[in-house]
Amino acid sequence: xxxxxxxxxxxxxxxxxxxxxxxxxxxxxxxxxxxxxxxxxxxxxxxxxxxxxxxxxxxxxxxxxxxxxxxxxxxxxxxxxxxxxxxxxxxxxxxxxxxxxxxxxxxxxxxxxxxxxxxxxxxxxxxxxxxxxxxxxxxxxxxxxxxxxxxxxxxxxxxxxxxxxxxxxxxxxxxxxxxxxxxxxxxxxxxxxxxxxxxxxxxxxxxxxxxxxxxxxxxxxxxxxxxxxxxxxxxxxxxxxxxxxxxxxxxxxxxxxxxxxxxxxxxxxxxxxxxxxxxxxxxxxxxxxxxxxxxxxxxxxxxxxxxxxxxxxxxxxxxxxxxxxxxxxxxxxxxxxxxxxxxxxxxxxxxxxxxxxxxxxxxxxxxxxxxxxxxxxxxxxxxxxxxxxxxxxxxxxxxxxxxxxxxxxxxxxxxxxxxxxxxxxxxxxxxxxxxxxxxx
Amino acid sequence: xxxxxxxxxxxxxxxxxxxxxxxxxxxxxxxxxxxxxxxxxxxxxxxxxxxxxxxxxxxxxxxxxxxxxxxxxxxxxxxxxxxxxxxxxxxxxxxxxxxxxxxxxxxxxxxxxxxxxxxxxxxxxxxxxxxxxxxxxxxxxxxxxxxxxxxxxxxxxxxxxxxxxxxxxxxxxxxxxxxxxxxxxxxxxxxxxxxxxxxxxxxxxxxxxxxxxxxxxxxxxxxxxxxxxxxxxxxxxxxxxxxxxxxxxxxxxxxxxxxxxxxxxxxxxxxxxxxxxxxxxxxxxxxxxxxxxxxxxxxxxxxxxxxxxxxxxxxxxxxxxxxxxxxxxxxxxxxxxxxxxxxxxxxxxxxxxxxxxxxxxxxxxxxxxxxxxxxxxxxxxxxxxxxxxxxxxxxxxxxxxxxxxxxxxxxxxxxxxxxxxxxxxxxxxxxxxxxxxxxx
Numbered sequence: 001x002x003x004x005x006x007x008x009x010x011x012x013x014x015x016x017x018x019x020x021x022x023x024x025x026x027x028x029x030x031x032x033x034x035x036x037x038x039x040x041x042x043x044x045x046x047x048x049x050x051x052x053x054x055x056x057x058x059x060x061x062x063x064x065x066x067x068x069x070x071x072x073x074x075x076x077x078x079x080x081x082x083x084x085x086x087x088x089x090x091x092x093x094x095x096x097x098x099x100x101x102x103x104x105x106x107x108x109x110x111x112x113x114x115x116x117x118x119x120x121x122x123x124x125x126x127x128x129x130x131x132x133x134x135x136x137x138x139x140x141x142x143x144x145x146x147x148x149x150x151x152x153x154x155x156x157x158x159x160x161x162x163x164x165x166x167x168x169x170x171x172x173x174x175x176x177x178x179x180x181x182x183x184x185x186x187x188x189x190x191x192x193x194x195x196x197x198x199x200x201x202x203x204x205x206x207x208x209x210x211x212x213x214x215x216x217x218x219x220x221x222x223x224x225x226x227x228x229x230x231x232x233x234x235x236x237x238x239x240x241x242x243x244x245x246x247x248x249x250x251x252x253x254x255x256x257x258x259x260x261x262x263x264x265x266x267x268x269x270x271x272x273x274x275x276x277x278x279x280x281x282x283x284x285x286x287x288x289x290x291x292x293x294x295x296x297x298x299x300x301x302x303x304x305x306x307x308x309x310x311x312x313x314x315x316x317x318x319x320x321x322x323x324x325x326x327x328x329x330x331x332x333x334x335x336x337x338x339x340x341x342x343x344x345x346x347x348x349x350x351x352x353x354x355x356x357x358x359x360x361x362x363x364x365x366x367x368x369x370x371x372x373x374x375x376x377x378x379x380x381x382x383x384x385x386x387x388x389x390x391x392x393x394x395x396x397x398x399x400x401x402x403x404x405x406x407x408x409x410x411x412x413x414x415x416x417x418x419x420x421x422x423x424x425x426x427x428x429x430x431x432x433x434x435x436x437x438x439x440x
Numbered sequence: 441x442x443x444x445x446x447x448x449x450x451x452x453x454x455x456x457x458x459x460x461x462x463x464x465x466x467x468x469x470x471x472x473x474x475x476x477x478x479x480x481x482x483x484x485x486x487x488x489x490x491x492x493x494x495x496x497x498x499x500x501x502x503x504x505x506x507x508x509x510x511x512x513x514x515x516x517x518x519x520x521x522x523x524x525x526x527x528x529x530x531x532x533x534x535x536x537x538x539x540x541x542x543x544x545x546x547x548x549x550x551x552x553x554x555x556x557x558x559x560x561x562x563x564x565x566x567x568x569x570x571x572x573x574x575x576x577x578x579x580x581x582x583x584x585x586x587x588x589x590x591x592x593x594x595x596x597x598x599x600x601x602x603x604x605x606x607x608x609x610x611x612x613x614x615x616x617x618x619x620x621x622x623x624x625x626x627x628x629x630x631x632x633x634x635x636x637x638x639x640x641x642x643x644x645x646x647x648x649x650x651x652x653x654x655x656x657x658x659x660x661x662x663x664x665x666x667x668x669x670x671x672x673x674x675x676x677x678x679x680x681x682x683x684x685x686x687x688x689x690x691x692x693x694x695x696x697x698x699x700x701x702x703x704x705x706x707x708x709x710x711x712x713x714x715x716x717x718x719x720x721x722x723x724x725x726x727x728x729x730x731x732x733x734x735x736x737x738x739x740x741x742x743x744x745x746x747x748x749x750x751x752x753x754x755x756x757x758x759x760x761x762x763x764x765x766x767x768x769x770x771x772x773x774x775x776x777x778x779x780x781x782x783x784x785x786x787x788x789x790x791x792x793x794x795x796x797x798x799x800x801x802x803x804x805x806x807x808x809x810x811x812x813x814x815x816x817x818x819x820x821x822x823x824x825x826x827x828x829x830x831x832x833x834x835x836x837x838x839x840x841x842x843x844x845x846x847x848x849x850x851x852x853x854x855x856x857x858x859x860x861x862x863x864x865x866x867x868x869x870x871x872x873x874x875x876x877x878x879x880x
Contacts, residue, residue, distance in 0.1 A: 057497060058679040060608075160686045163607035167600065168618055170497075178608055178682045239498040242618045246600045247691040253865065425693065 020386070021213040022396050025220060027229040028201030032386050032396060033216045034208035036379055042209030043380045044116045045105040046124070047387040049204070050197035052177070053099040053170040053238055053321070061141065061177020062185055062193050064097040068137045069190065070104060071095075074126035082119045099171050100320040101391035107380060110210045117223035124198050125227055134187045142183065145176050153254035154432055161250045161430035165265050169241040169321055199230025204390045208383040236393075241267050241322055248428040255435040259309065260337040261330035264344070264429040268315070268421045270323040272393045279317050280405050281413040282325060282421070286315035287364045288356050288414065289347065290327060294367065296351075297327070301343050307335035311344060320392045325421060337431070348422050355415035369403050460826070461653040462836050465660060467669040468641030472826050472836060473656045474648035476819055482649030483820045484556045485545035486564070487827040489644070490637035492617070493539040493610040493678060493761070501581065501617020502625055502633050504537040508577045509630065510544060511535075514566035522559045539611050540760040541831035547820060550650045557663035564638050565667055574627045582623065585616050593694035594872055601690045601870035605705050609681040609761055639670025644830045648823040676833075681707050681762055688868040695875040699749065700777040701770035704784070704869040708755070708861045710763040712833045719757050720845050721853040722765060722861070726755035727804045728796050728854065729787060730767060734807065736791075737767070741783050747775035751784060760832045765861060777871070788862050795855035809843045 018035025025031060052063045073079040086093050091108035106116045149155040159174050166172030176182075205224060207216045244267060271279040290297040290313025301308035311329035327348065329340040356364075389399050458475025465471060492503045513519040526533050531548035546556045589595040599614050606612030616622075645664060647656045684707060711719040730737040730753025741748035751769035767788065769780040796804075829839050 057610075058677070060679075156685050160607065160684070160688070164604050164688060167603035167612065168500075172607065178679075180680055180682060237498070239500075239618075240620060242620060244600070245596050245692060248600070248604060249689045249691075251687045251689075252685060 020396055020400070023217065025200065025225045027225065027227055029220075029224050029227075030204040030390060031216065031220055032204065032206045032390065033211065033213040034206070034382060034386060035211065035213070036208055036382070037210050039379075040109060040210050041107055041379065042110045042113050042207060042211050043105060043107050043383045044113060044120070045103055045206040045208075045383050045387050046120050047101050047103045047204040047206065047391045048197060049100075049202050049236070049391050050102055050193075051098050051100040051320075052173060052175040054197075054236065055170070055173070058181055059185065059189055059193075060173045061145075061182040062189055063102055064176055065137070065141055065182075065185055065190065066193065066198070067095045067097045067102055067104075068140060069127060069129065069133065069194075070123050072133050072137065073128050074122050075128060076122050076126055077119065082123070085115065085119065097175055098388075099175060101388065103384075103387055103391075105380065105383070113207070113211065113216070114219045114223070117219050121223040121227060124200065124203065124224075127194060127198075129187055129190050129194065131187050134185070134190055138182070138185055141176070142179070145179055145182060149174070149176060150179070153252055153257055157250065157252040157430050157432050160252075161263070161265065161428060164248050164250050165267065165324060165428040166241060167244075168239045169267075170238055171319075171321065171323075196230075196233070200224055200227045201229050202233055204387060206383045206387045206390075208379050208386075236320060238321055244426045244428075247425050249431065250428070251431040251433065253433040253435050257432055257434045259330050260431070260433045261310075261328065262337060262341050262429055262431050263326055263328035264341075264424075264427050265324045265326045266421050266423070266427050267322050268325045268417075270319040270321065270392075271317045271398070272320055273322050277405070277409060277413055278417055280402075280409045281417045282315045283317055283406065284361065284364050284368065284409050285351070285356075285414050285417055286313045286325065287368045288360055289313040289351060289418075291364070291368070294363070296347050297329070297344060300347060301329060301340060302332075305343060306332070307343060308332055308340045311340065318388045318392055318394075327422075337433075341429075345424060348418065348424075351415060351418045352422065356411050358411055361409070361411050361414065365406055365409070369406055373403075460836055460840070463657065465640065465665045467665065467667055469660075469664050469667075470644040470830060471656065471660055472644065472646045472830065473651065473653040474646070474822060474826065475651065475653070476648055476822070477650050479819075480550060480650050481547055481819065482550045482553050482647060482651050483545060483547050483823045484553060484560070485543055485646040485648075485823050485827050486560050487541050487543045487644040487646065487831045488637060489540075489642050489676070489831050490542055490633075491538050491540040491760075492613060492615040494637075494676065495610070495613070498621055499625065499629055499633075500613045501585075501622040502629055503542055504616055505577070505581055505622075505625055505630065506633065506638070507535045507537045507542055507544075508581060509567060509569065509573070509634075510563050512573050512577065513568050514562050515568060516562050516566055517559065522563070525555065525559065537615055538828075539615060541828065543827055543831070545820065545823070553647070553651065553656070554659045554663070557659050561663040561667060564640065564643070564664070567634060567638075569627055569630050569634065571627050574625070574630055578622070578625055581616070582619070585619055585622060589614070589616060590619070593692055593697055597690065597692040597870050597872050600692075601703070601705065601868060604688050604690050605707065605764060605868040606681060607684075608679045610678055611759075611761065611763075636670075636673070640664055640667045641669050642673055644827060646823045646827045646830075648819050648826075676760060678761055684866045684868075687865050689871065690868070691871040691873065693873040693875050697872055697874045699770050700871070700873045701750075701768065702777060702781050702869055702871050703766055703768035704781075704864075704867050705764045705766045706861050706863070706867050707762050708765045708857075710759040710761065710832075711757045711838070712760055713762050717845070717849060717853055718857055720842075720849045721857045722755045723757055723846065724801065724804050724808065724849050725791070725796075725854050725857055726753045726765065727808045728800055729753040729791060729858075731804070731808070734803070736787050737769070737784060740787055741769060741780060742772075745783060746772070747783060748772055748780045751780065758828045758832055758834075767862075777873075781869075785864060788858065788864075791855060791858045792862065796851050798851055801849070801851050801854065805846055805849070809846055813843075 021033045023031050055062050089112050093106040095104045163172040268282055269278055297311040301311040308329050309332035313327045315325045316323045327344050329344050331337050331340045460474050462472045495502050529552050533546040535544045603612040709718055737751040741751040748769050749772035753767045755765045756763045767784050769784050771777050771780045
């Protein structure tokens with residue numbers, strides 16, 4: 001149920017068969033309706049603008065805790081009743097938590113939309129948070145941490161790499177929480193958090209599918225619209241990262257690792273914090289450098305030199321605060337990890353020195369915009385795109401104009417962000433090694 | 441005016457010529473009187489139990505900011521008047537800020553003690569914090585950061601090493617603050633901080649010198665005793681560090697560096713957080729491993745092998761939360777930094793494997809206790825010892841019993857803390873390199 005980073009490359013245009021509509025309910029809840037009439041289904045999502053990076057000091061894990069608590073009993077429904085109602089009509093549902101938001105979604109037949117809204121609106125304010133509920137569900141998240149993080153060398157390493165990359169900004173704290181803090185989460189913490197953040201004026205409703213805006217609006221007003229507005233929340237101003245002046249490494253050697261790997265990260269601006277055009281240029285840099293089988297890293301290291309089993313790059317643009325740009329690789333055959341790392345560094349240096357070609361840039365734009373447009377085929381990906389953008393300070397216009405902004409990026413701008421941000425002496429690298437390589 | 445760590449090895453017995461007295465004023469202010477009649481002087485200190493590790497998120501530097509603001513005008517005295525009064529009678533004064541406390545002290549003739557108390561009590565509650573005062577003094581601390589940190593490669597490295605060692609506990613934040621947060625400190629922040637923490641029930645008065653407890657008590661009641669008690673403060677429970685599972689490095693290469701150096705740190709318990717005897721064993725481990733010219737590191741690396749210009753170890757025991765144990769070294773002649781690091785690691789491994797000898801332990805105890813007893817000769821060192829202990833959760837009894845507790849430590853206990861805490865795969869190392877070694 002936990003996602004630490006939404007696996008989408010970026011925002012996209014709406015489906016062709018209807019204009020995206022957005023409006024506010026009287027209590028401040030934002031609503032986005034994305035008509036998509038290809039199939040008789042609807043995706044209903046509520047995004048709360050509260051994520052792990054908003055947690056009070058010492059209370060890590062409480063945002064994700066609510067991803068679980070929201071499935072417990074309310075004053076109107078027993079625990080599990082919502083799930084059973086969805087199963088009974090052949091629908092599906094889930095929830096996820098990230099640094100910047102927590103979201104709940106259901107995919108059902110359009111006729112069930114009103115019922116979904118009724119259930120979802122109910123649990124926004126009517127959870128029964130007893131000591132017993134807290135204790136039971138806390139055991140569940142502790143076990144989730146043990147199985148997902150503590151038993152995985154890669155996950156343990158990733159956690160400490162994040163906390164080494166981010167020295168002040170709260171993205172250094174794991175979304176699932178630090179064990180010693182999760183163990184102490186209690187009913188008083190939970191009620192304070194729920195009353196502060198689970199309010200219509202801190203939520204975004206996304207409805208995508210075989211629906212019309214008027215109908216969605218009428219249903220939303222009948223359900224969510226009846227909930228009283230909560231107190232105004234202060235702006236989401238969090239501690240920001242100081243400039244990095246050092247090269248940092250984090251190394252974990254473990255007997256369960258067979259193939260070594262590395263990843264190097266830099267702090268870079270997100271769509272929300274970047275100067276105009278920089279985030280778009282970073283998206284294209286990631287695509288050209290390491291976005292797939294046509295990328296420079298893949299072609300050079302995997303295909304041509306044959307030294308890497310995998311090599312790539314990615315940029316996580318949809319974040320409220322400054323974000324990270326990552327390159328990674330692992331060796332194949334007789335190649336050493338240090339060979340792969342040196343070859344990745346050489347490709348970065350080549351872009352920083354010579355830039356990218358106009359042809360390469362055009363193809364990357366085509367590929368990138370197209371891959372994102374393909375996301376339209378999946379209704380929930382489209383809903384995710386709107387939800388994550390709106391929950392991190394963007395708006396519908398940002399999404400609609402995004403392909404044009406990508407089209408406008410020049411080769412010089414791509415080179416400029418490589419020079420500006422991908423400085424090896426100011427990077428953070430994680431190494432995952434087999435046990436016998438420890439200390440090498 | 442800034443100290444990030446008190447340069448004392450640990451607590452000590454009181455001077456021989458009088459029993460240490462401690463009591464509370466009615467408003468909750470703690471008082472410790474340490475008679476010392478060797479010379480007609482008195483050291484007067486007020487310790488506030490507020491340090492950089494208590495700062496609200498995003499407000500780094502505000503504790504240290506008060507070290508400056510406290511010298512500005514009050515409703516009763518112009519800015520500089522306190523300083524001039526001290527100079528006029530040939531006294532001296534200063535202030536310092538650490539992670540756990542902020543302290544102000546004056547050394548004067550005993551006849552001036554009442555006047556010192558009157559000034560000090562006045563500025564506890566009567567500062568005039570205007571936008572103009574904030575702006576002027578903020579420029580001073582920003583300049584202090586530029587000159588002390590940003591222009592020193594060692595200081596820049598140390599800051600990022602600290603933030604890499606500490607991934608959750610607030611000791612990762614520099615005492616002076618992050619530049620981008622210092623720039624935004626304002627009058628509203630300052631007034632909130634002052635009203636919360638600059639209160640008699642959050643302060644410890646230490647008076648050491650040619651005084652008698654009854655006289656100190658009478659003066660304290662007439663000055664500090666008139667200040668109204670502030671609201672009760674919550675316990676100082678801060679985010680704690682998760683277990684470290686990785687080996688971390690932080691590297692800075694700079695043209696201004698001529699001799700390379702390294703330091704390796706571990707998170708270890710402090711006197712306040714340790715199990716009985718462990719902090720004492722860590723103090724002795726630091727002494728035997730690298731506490732001075734008789735230590736193993738010095739004898740092996742500097743004297744015998746001749747590869748190091750310096751090599752040593754230290755343990756910072758007087759902290760409110762978990763603290764750090766550090767080893768360090770730099771090469772000499774043709775030796776390489778990696779040779780020195782390997783030799784330091786070998787000495788640690790030797791203690792972890794074979795322990796320390798009974799003779800070596802006894803000599804270290806003698807040396808250590810004696811060096812600390814020598815501190816009695818400096819009145820202000822003695823006052824510092826009481827102040828720092830009381831401001832980090834200890835009491836007068838802890839200080840008085842400390843030499844006995846050191847005496848009880850066994851060789852097995854010293855070996856046990858080396859094995860338990862000094863694990864190289866779970867350490868954090870900083871490297872300061874000349875520019876040409878960058879990337880090596």
